[in-house]
Amino acid sequence: GAVVSQHPSRVICKSGTSVKIECRSLDFQATTMFWYRQFPKQSLMLMATSNEGSKATYEQGVEKDKFLINHASLTLSTLTVTSAHPEDSSFYICSARDRQGGSQPQHFGDGTRLSIL
Amino acid sequence: KQEVTQIPAALSVPEGENLVLNCSFTDSAIYNLQWFRQDPGKGLTSLLLIQSSQREQTSGRLNASLDKSSGRSTLYIAASQPGDSATYLCAVGGGGNKLTFGTGTQLKVEL
16 A cells, blocks of 8 residues: 655754654655644644645645745655754654545655654 | 544443444535544554545444535444554545544543
8 A cells, every 4th residue: 555654753852953854655656745743632733735846835823934845756745844942842744645636545654753852 | 614523532442342433524515534543653544535425434344434414424443452442533635635633532442
């Protein structure tokens, strides 16, 4: 089945550091990928939609200069948390949908646990 | 704005019991509805996807139904096992392939 690989799985770093998270579709091409954020015991909240070859679309309240998204190929999207602070600590999950669309479900990565000290 | 609610928030059942998880949504103009499983600290595993034109989907011991007009979906788990313990999330698919997630039901199946 379709596999989405997310890397790294866990990051612990100091406040002020920028952190890059990668999301790869391993056996299919994805023109669209999605980035979610999940706080403890809460559900997933969509942050932005990553579009291959064009700018990402951010949800209301999400700072685009804070969360930089690059979708340079049909199999890779990256999320960079710039100058991260403790309040950015969260679980970040990406998903991708096969470009063939239709009735294809979204496939999710295993997530990245980000902890800012 | 679409809102998705899941009831109950938590559920504990003995092994072997059949159970039903509920999901309701406020806007019936959906493209599809998807049920996921999430283990602690992990990503999501897709369980079932129901298109808006469908009434139900089945996979093994799982059966999901969809009543779009009333804004409801149920996930039925037959003969529950300890390995079914996880958080179950329903997500409603809308325009732009966006998913709106519910609050989740934390299931514990006890020996």
